[in-house]
Structure formats: C-alpha cells, structure tokens
Amino acid sequence: MIPSYKFVLAAARQLDGVAHRTPVMHGRTLDKLCGAYVLLKCENFQRTGSFKFRGAYYALASLPETDRARGVLTYSSGNHAQALALAGQLLGVAVTVVMPTTAPAVKQAAAASYGAEIIHYDPAQTSREALGHQIAQARGLTLIPPYDHPHVVAGQGTVAKEFLEEVGSLDVLLVPCGGGGLLAGSALSVRALAPQCRLIGVEPERADDATRSFQTGRLHQVHNPDTIADGARTPSLGQITFPIIRRYVDDMVTVSEEAILQSMYFLWERLKLVVEPTGALALAALWEGKVAVANQRVGVIISGGNVELRQALSWFAQGPPCSQR
Structure with missing residues (x-):
C-alpha cells in the first residue's frame, strides 16, 4: 500500500503531544558559506535523538x-x-x-x-x-521494518510538514536518504504543501544505491557499504519508498566521506549541534556545492544526533581542518 498525504495528516494527529515539535535553527555564518538563506530542521532533538x-x-x-x-x-x-x-x-x-x-x-x-x-x-x-x-x-x-512501511513513511512525512508550516515557502529542501522513509515521507508533504519546492535526496558516495535507482528507474542494491553514515547503510530503497521517490523527488546527489565529516564538525563547532554522520548528510551536499542554491531559501533536515562521542572525537582529530569550506 502506497501512502498519500492523507496518511501524513493522520500521523500528525496521532503524534500530537507525543513527538516533539523540533526546532528550526538558522546561522548567519552558514548563510555566508553557502550563499543562501539556510534553515535547519533539527530532528536530533526528537525523542530518541532522531526522526525515526x-x-x-x-x-x-x-x-x-x-x-x-x-x-x-x-x-x-x-x-x-x-x-x-x-x-x-x-x-x-x-x-x-x-x-x-x-x-x-x-x-x-x-x-x-x-x-x-x-x-x-x-x-x-x-x-x-x-x-x-x-x-x-x-x-x-x-x-515493522525501518522504512518500507506505509505508516512509517507517513510518520516521517510529519518532519517536512512541520518544517514548511513553521518557515513558509522554501526553494529547495535537502533530505538525507538511507532506505528512503524520510525522503519519501517528505515528498508527500512537499508536493501537498509546497509543490514549487525542489526536493533533493542526499546519500553517501559509498552507499549510492538510491541515486542509481533514481537515475535508472531500476532498483539497485549495495551490501554493507563502508561509510561513516551508519544510518545510510541500507541495502536498497523499498517497494514503497522507491516509487514515491521516483515520482515526487526532483533529484538525488551523493557526498564524500570528507564532506560528511566536515559538515558534522561545523554543526558541532559553530552551531553547537551534536549531530551524527547520517544527520549531516543533507548539509554535506551544500558543503560540497552539489546543489545550486545561490540566493535561495534552503531547508536542510538534520535527521539525528545519536553518535558515539569518543568515535566522533577520533574522527575530528584525524580529519582535515574543517573551519572553512
């Protein structure tokens, strides 16, 4: 069963008073780096630390x-x-x-x-x-699978619904993609509430199955990809998420491990946001200039903040300087 936006509305009613209405953050430094007005929907502040x-x-x-x-x-x-x-x-x-x-x-x-x-x-x-x-x-x-389920997709769609209700129109919305539950749910909300908004999914270069699937129209798979974005190590999009993404998403892009780490570092250091690697995927697309956003209103979904602190500090210590793009 492929869900519609009506499912998202039903999910929003069920989640009212149970899930947190997460904050939207904005930083002028980030605007300057990206040449755009960038708004972050911070699901790292959701219960259990992610949109899930x-x-x-x-x-x-x-x-x-x-x-x-x-x-x-x-x-x-x-x-x-x-x-x-x-x-x-x-x-x-x-x-x-x-x-x-x-x-x-x-x-x-x-x-x-x-x-x-x-x-x-x-x-x-x-x-x-x-x-x-x-x-x-x-x-x-x-x-109850992690993404390929109509009610799961509908629940994840409430993220973009809240985002658009709070900030109004967006020219672009960037969404992390693993199995596609968040991206598919976002697609249902965006097409209902902001049909003019460009919706772009972001995944690691090392786990690019969704991008290849989107581009070819045929479901591709990966096996246990070697990426620090553990939430994007899913083998493929699902039978529910794939057709929604193919129909409603405008584009898919991939980002390097370095860009994921640098975006994560920036969020920690400059915006004081504890974000996991998968949570930094969407921002990494801006960091690497994978999406043209000059002078536009850009939404970025930060999907989660559950990270092993010692591991994160180890990554930061080993990586290149990240204070500037």
Missing part, C-alpha cells in the same frame, strides 16, 4: 490490539531500534530488535534501556531482512 520516533510510534499505534499483544520485531542499525523500543514502552508492546554487531554502542545501549530484546548479527555474513523475517515468523511477531 515519528514513524515507529505511528506504525505501532496503528496496529490492531491482537498484533500488539503478540509483540513486534524490527531490524535496524540503531535509530529505528531505539525509536520502536521507546514506542513499545509507551504503548505497552514487547519489542525485539535485530541489530548488527557493528551498530554504535550508544544506539544499542539506548534500545536496550527502553526494554527491547536485542539479537545481534554479523552484517558481513547475514542479511538482516532474511534473519528478521525468519525470527518474526518463528515467534509469531509482527514485523
């Missing part, structure tokens, strides 16, 4: 009581795991999460602290989708 809470809660709240009673399962590198675990805690639903052994420890610990049962796997050896389906079937659990 929106879709996870709406999907879980939409389940029939009989399915909730049996419990649910998901597979996730971390942010969806935390989000579904907290949603389960709030709604009284048992949550099992299949997580890679390589997932950041901070994300694993948070999911466990919200009460999730965690099952680890080696991403180099095992497909999380296959393992997740196997366990869900064996235990009689309802599977």
Whole structure:
C-alpha cells in the first residue's frame, strides 16, 4: 500500500503531544558559506535523538490490539531500534530488535534501556531482512521494518510538514536518504504543501544505491557499504519508498566521506549541534556545492544526533581542518 498525504495528516494527529515539535535553527555564518538563506530542521532533538520516533510510534499505534499483544520485531542499525523500543514502552508492546554487531554502542545501549530484546548479527555474513523475517515468523511477531512501511513513511512525512508550516515557502529542501522513509515521507508533504519546492535526496558516495535507482528507474542494491553514515547503510530503497521517490523527488546527489565529516564538525563547532554522520548528510551536499542554491531559501533536515562521542572525537582529530569550506 502506497501512502498519500492523507496518511501524513493522520500521523500528525496521532503524534500530537507525543513527538516533539523540533526546532528550526538558522546561522548567519552558514548563510555566508553557502550563499543562501539556510534553515535547519533539527530532528536530533526528537525523542530518541532522531526522526525515526515519528514513524515507529505511528506504525505501532496503528496496529490492531491482537498484533500488539503478540509483540513486534524490527531490524535496524540503531535509530529505528531505539525509536520502536521507546514506542513499545509507551504503548505497552514487547519489542525485539535485530541489530548488527557493528551498530554504535550508544544506539544499542539506548534500545536496550527502553526494554527491547536485542539479537545481534554479523552484517558481513547475514542479511538482516532474511534473519528478521525468519525470527518474526518463528515467534509469531509482527514485523515493522525501518522504512518500507506505509505508516512509517507517513510518520516521517510529519518532519517536512512541520518544517514548511513553521518557515513558509522554501526553494529547495535537502533530505538525507538511507532506505528512503524520510525522503519519501517528505515528498508527500512537499508536493501537498509546497509543490514549487525542489526536493533533493542526499546519500553517501559509498552507499549510492538510491541515486542509481533514481537515475535508472531500476532498483539497485549495495551490501554493507563502508561509510561513516551508519544510518545510510541500507541495502536498497523499498517497494514503497522507491516509487514515491521516483515520482515526487526532483533529484538525488551523493557526498564524500570528507564532506560528511566536515559538515558534522561545523554543526558541532559553530552551531553547537551534536549531530551524527547520517544527520549531516543533507548539509554535506551544500558543503560540497552539489546543489545550486545561490540566493535561495534552503531547508536542510538534520535527521539525528545519536553518535558515539569518543568515535566522533577520533574522527575530528584525524580529519582535515574543517573551519572553512
């Protein structure tokens, strides 16, 4: 089932008073660097530290009581795991999460602290989708995937809905892309509320499956890509997210690991925003000049802030100077 903007409106009603209405930030230094008026929608301040809470809660709240009673399962590198675990805690639903052994420890610990049962796997050896389906079937659990689900997509669409309601018109909106839940949801909202706005998805060069899929019209895959943006290590777009992105998104661009790290560093140092690598993807497209934005109103979605602090400091210490573009 492909969701429409009506799904986003229903999600917004369900999330009212549950999800945070996250702040929009603006910095003149960033404007000067980019030659545009840049606004940041900061989902790093969302519950569980990322936009994922929106879709996870709406999907879980939409389940029939009989399915909730049996419990649910998901597979996730971390942010969806935390989000579904907290949603389960709030709604009284048992949550099992299949997580890679390589997932950041901070994300694993948070999911466990919200009460999730965690099952680890080696991403180099095992497909999380296959393992997740196997366990869900064996235990009689309802599977709530991290992005390819109509209610998940609708919940994520409330990010762009709030953004546009707060700031008014935008010429361009840049959105991080992994499996495409946030980008697809944003597309539903943008086409309903600001059809003139250019919507652009951003992913790492090392995990460019969505860009290749968008350009060719054929679904491409990657296997465990080597990128610091762990939230974008998804194997491909989904059967729900792909057609929405192909129909409503204007373009896809990719960014280097260096640009991701430099954008992340800038957000920490100059705007005082703790952002994870995946959360800095959209800004990295501006940083590398991948999108023409001169003298335009540009929206950037900062998707999350769940990062291993010691790892981040290690990256910053090893990387090139980042104070100037």
